[in-house]
Amino acid sequence: MADDDEITAKRPTIYDLAQIAGTSASAVSSVLNGTWKKRRISARLAERISRIAEEQGYAVNLPARMLRRDRSRVIGMIIPKYDNRYFGAIAEHFETMARERGLFPVITCTQREPDLELEAAREMLSYQVECLIVTGATDPDRIADLCSAARVRAINLDLPGSRAPSVVSDNFSGALELTRVILSRVRADFGTALPLYFIGGRAQDNNTRERLRGFTAAHVEAGLAVPEDNCLMRGYSAAKTLAAMADLKIADGSGVFVNSTIALEGVVRWLHDQPNPPQMRFGCFDWDPFAAFLPQNVGMMQQDVATMLSTAFQLIETPPEGAPTLQIPCRFRPRP
Amino acid sequence: MADDDEITAKRPTIYDLAQIAGTSASAVSSVLNGTWKKRRISARLAERISRIAEEQGYAVNLPARMLRRDRSRVIGMIIPKYDNRYFGAIAEHFETMARERGLFPVITCTQREPDLELEAAREMLSYQVECLIVTGATDPDRIADLCSAARVRAINLDLPGSRAPSVVSDNFSGALELTRVILSRVRADFGTALPLYFIGGRAQDNNTRERLRGFTAAHVEAGLAVPEDNCLMRGYSAAKTLAAMADLKIADGSGVFVNSTIALEGVVRWLHDQPNPPQMRFGCFDWDPFAAFLPQNVGMMQQDVATMLSTAFQLIETPPEGAPTLQIPCRFRPRP
DNA sequence: CTTGGATGCTCAATCGGTGTAGCATAGATT
DNA sequence: AATCTATGCTACACCGATTGAGCATCCAAG
Numbered sequence: 001m002a003d004d005d006e007i008t009a010k011r012p013t014i015y016d017l018a019q020i021a022g023t024s025a026s027a028v029s030s031v032l033n034g035t036w037k038k039r040r041i042s043a044r045l046a047e048r049i050s051r052i053a054e055e056q057g058y059a060v061n062l063p064a065r066m067l068r069r070d071r072s073r074v075i076g077m078i079i080p081k082y083d084n085r086y087f088g089a090i091a092e093h094f095e096t097m098a099r100e101r102g103l104f105p106v107i108t109c110t111q112r113e114p115d116l117e118l119e120a121a122r123e124m125l126s127y128q129v130e131c132l133i134v135t136g137a138t139d140p141d142r143i144a145d146l147c148s149a150a151r152v153r154a155i156n157l158d159l160p161g162s163r164a165p166s167v168v169s170d171n172f173s174g175a176l177e178l179t180r181v182i183l184s185r186v187r188a189d190f191g192t193a194l195p196l197y198f199i200g201g202r203a204q205d206n207n208t209r210e211r212l213r214g215f216t217a218a219h220v221e222a223g224l225a226v227p228e229d230n231c232l233m234r235g236y237s238a239a240k241t242l243a244a245m246a247d248l249k250i251a252d253g254s255g256v257f258v259n260s261t262i263a264l265e266g267v268v269r270w271l272h273d274q275p276n277p278p279q280m281r282f283g284c285f286d287w288d289p290f291a292a293f294l295p296q297n298v299g300m301m302q303q304d305v306a307t308m309l310s311t312a313f314q315l316i317e318t319p320p321e322g323a324p325t326l327q328i329p330c331r332f333r334p335r336p
Numbered sequence: 337m338a339d340d341d342e343i344t345a346k347r348p349t350i351y352d353l354a355q356i357a358g359t360s361a362s363a364v365s366s367v368l369n370g371t372w373k374k375r376r377i378s379a380r381l382a383e384r385i386s387r388i389a390e391e392q393g394y395a396v397n398l399p400a401r402m403l404r405r406d407r408s409r410v411i412g413m414i415i416p417k418y419d420n421r422y423f424g425a426i427a428e429h430f431e432t433m434a435r436e437r438g439l440f441p442v443i444t445c446t447q448r449e450p451d452l453e454l455e456a457a458r459e460m461l462s463y464q465v466e467c468l469i470v471t472g473a474t475d476p477d478r479i480a481d482l483c484s485a486a487r488v489r490a491i492n493l494d495l496p497g498s499r500a501p502s503v504v505s506d507n508f509s510g511a512l513e514l515t516r517v518i519l520s521r522v523r524a525d526f527g528t529a530l531p532l533y534f535i536g537g538r539a540q541d542n543n544t545r546e547r548l549r550g551f552t553a554a555h556v557e558a559g560l561a562v563p564e565d566n567c568l569m570r571g572y573s574a575a576k577t578l579a580a581m582a583d584l585k586i587a588d589g590s591g592v593f594v595n596s597t598i599a600l601e602g603v604v605r606w607l608h609d610q611p612n613p614p615q616m617r618f619g620c621f622d623w624d625p626f627a628a629f630l631p632q633n634v635g636m637m638q639q640d641v642a643t644m645l646s647t648a649f650q651l652i653e654t655p656p657e658g659a660p661t662l663q664i665p666c667r668f669r670p671r672p
Numbered sequence: 673c674t675t676g677g678a679t680g681c682t683c684a685a686t687c688g689g690t691g692t693a694g695c696a697t698a699g700a701t702t
Numbered sequence: 703a704a705t706c707t708a709t710g711c712t713a714c715a716c717c718g719a720t721t722g723a724g725c726a727t728c729c730a731a732g
Contacts, residue, residue: 010487011486011487013717013718013719014718014719014720015718015719023681023682024681024682024683025682025718025719025720026681026682026683026684026719026720026721027680027681027682028719029718029719029720029721030720030721032719033719033720035720035721039680039681039721040678040679040680040681041680041681042679042680042681045680045681057482057485057486059458059461059462059486060462060718060719061403061462061464061717061718061719062399062462062463062464062719063398063399063400063402063403063408063463063464063717063718063719064399064403064687064717064718064719064720065718065719065720066399066687066719067397067399067400067403067686067687067688067689067717067718067719067720068686068687068718068719068720068721069687069719069720070687072399081424081428082418082423082424082425082427082428083421083424083425083428084424085419087418088417088418088419088420088424089418089419091418091445092417092418092419092445092447095444095445096447104459105444106442107443108431108441109427109428109431111428111432122395123440125395126395126396126397126398127398127399128397128398128399146393149393150347150393150395151346151347238625261626264626265625265626268625268626268629269672272629272672288626289574289601289604290597290600290601290604290624290626290627290630291626293604293608293630294626294629295631336605336608349687349688349689350688350689351688351689359711359712360711360712360713361688361689361690361712362689362690362691362711362712362713362714363710363711363712364689365688365689365690365691366690366691368689369689369690371690371691375691375710375711376708376709376710376711377710377711378709378710378711381710381711396688396689397687397688397689399687399688399689400687400688400689400690400717401688401689401690402689402717403687403688403689403690403716403717403718403719404688404689404690404691404716404717405689405690405717406717673732674731674732675730675731675732676729676730676731676732677728677729677730677731678727678728678729678730679726679727679728679729680725680726680727680728681724681725681726681727682723682724682725682726683722683723683724683725684721684722684723684724685720685721685722685723686719686720686721686722687718687719687720688717689716689717690715690716690717691714691715691716692713692714692715692716693712693713693714693715694711694712694713694714695710695711695712695713696709696710696711696712697708697709697710697711698707698708698709698710699706699707699708699709700705700706700707700708701704701705701706701707702703702704702705702706
């Protein structure tokens with residue numbers, strides 16, 4: 001009994017297994033990591049060791065293995081939030097694809113705080129990740145520098161950077177198409193042809209700029225000019241968007257381009273708070289299964305997460321020259 | 337130049353820094369991990385080492401540190417999905433609280449696949465996590481056994497187990513209250529007093545059973561019996577729920593208790609697909625900001641994620657006797 | 673009987689930090 | 703002068719797994 005306790009009190013190591021099996025630690029190691037044939041261990045011994053490992057509930061000590069091996073087989077991702085379907089889908093696809101490739105995925109969420117992004121990236125490097133996917137970072141280039149100093153490949157996702165390859169949506173085309181749909185629906189439903197409002201995001205970030213460009217291009221096509229006051233970009237926060245909506249004087253027959261589902265939360269709350277909500281239509285960049293059914297919604301621009309991630313993994317597997325930005329088309333989902 | 341390359345070609349170790357500083361690796365180590373005062377290193381040397389570490393872009397090798405230290409300071413969580421606000425909030429709170437406690441959070445999502453749950457738990461143990469939070473697991477007890485064999489504490493979250501402490505919502509009370517609200521709203525809006533439908537979840541899982549108990553109790557209060565056919569539990573999948581909805585013959589004046597936002601996706605899609613959607617009301621266990629605004633919704637039962645997680649961390653910090661299940665009250669959010 | 677090759681295993685160095693034990697020097701105390 | 707204490711540092715044995723090098727043993731061929 002005392003002996004049994006001794007054995008299970010600490011997690012068994014290959015040395016413990018070796019002693020039980022009456023063999024050496026190297027034999028145990030090679031059996032448990034699959035290199036035993038190459039190392040000419042007999043099938044008989046291999047089987048005995050495997051059985052004992054099973055019995056003892058052995059689990060390899062990964063930090064020890066990582067210390068010794070040149071490759072850690074850990075792949076990291078930093079991501080801003082888990083509060084919307086887009087980032088949720090990115091996280092799930094990332095984990096699945098990493099596992100398919102025999103990698104151990106580690107994700108950490110950075111709450112859209114630039115300091116936390118940098119700190120998290122540093123932690124990932126300390127963890128000896130082989131590669132870091134930097135999702136929606138405020139300042140991807142600082143992180144890319146950190147990574148290149150540590151000889152770790154970095155890939156930007158969602159928001160591009162200039163010092164590492166990037167995979168982003170084709171925001172311009174997506175915004176162009178979405179804006180066209182909203183404009184035509186507003187005309188069809190209300191007979192109006194007013195410039196739309198643009199709500200959400202940050203004027204500094206690349207995606208917002210690109211979408212604003214598509215938004216503007218669609219207006220130009222339609223012979224409309226967008227007044228500067230029609231654009232409200234108070235960051236990725238429902239509360240801030242809501243608080244600022246009052247300034248917009250959205251009237252009957254208006255149309256709104258909503259730049260994220262988070263901003264849409266603010267818009268929907270605002271609409272609901274109005275004693276006489278205006279007759280209006282909106283479209284949203286990013287998809288949400290419930291928002292899709294809201295009565296004023298004309299459709300949602302869904303980003304192609306699966307393709308974005310398989311592209312990112314391709315970039316990891318065959319690193320390109322320089323820091324190209326690959327654009328992935330979005331898929332418009334009209335109101336069901 | 338060649339020298340510079342030599343230095344940056346591999347990530348610097350404390351030995352590299354020691355050589356540059358003309359001191360020993362132990363001095364470097366103690367300076368960089370903050371134990372240098374205790375080890376009587378002079379402030380002058382400490383500062384010099386810090387400067388050199390900074391210059392060289394040194395980052396500690398965590399696997400090496402973990403190998404040597406008795407504590408890894410890594411805390412793990414497995415979670416089924418990232419596709420709803422509840423699990424998203426759990427993941428975010430977990431990461432924040434872990435960081436506040438100086439722990440490194442590692443989350444992995446298991447796609448509701450029992451095999452993946454077990455595999456992920458094994459990986460976490462190999463990673464030398466100090467503790468594992470098992471969220472919404474199909475078979476938490478198997479994981480608890482794995483953990484106790486490895487002398488790692490496990491805490492069940494969301495779904496309880498019998499072999500490790502659990503933190504769950506007070507599903508009975510929550511369901512009781514939600515059912516009362518739906519019944520009274522159906523009566524007020526339609527003048528009907530029919531038993532409600534119960535949609536979503538798995539009959540085997542504890543939360544669904546508890547909620548069904550609350551649902552039934554509220555019906556008993558109201559002098560109603562629930563026909564068995566009113567309950568549809570086809571798992572946590574919108575598609576399966578949708579496919580099965582047809583059997584239910586939901587008529588005007590009906591009320592529905594929806595057991596998760598995932599099931600609600602199915603319900604909403606079904607409603608939308610009907611040529612003549614029935615006049616009905618529903619309430620949902622779990623909250624979603626967009627679903628909250630759906631016209632038939634009477635309110636959502638939001639689980640108190642912050643309290644659940646701080647309770648879980650308390651259980652980690654002061655382990656209780658046995659495997660108690662702590663119930664956290666939910667908060668009802670009426671339709672805004 | 674010797675040589676050669678295959679077979680089946682073990683030894684020991686190594687990865688990068690950590691921390692105990694201990695050494696050398698300087699100044700203070702008896 | 704001898705002892706003591708404090709200061710400032712280094713040496714070295716670990717943690718657990720990996721892996722190149724090497725040691726027996728056995729059988730077959732010459």
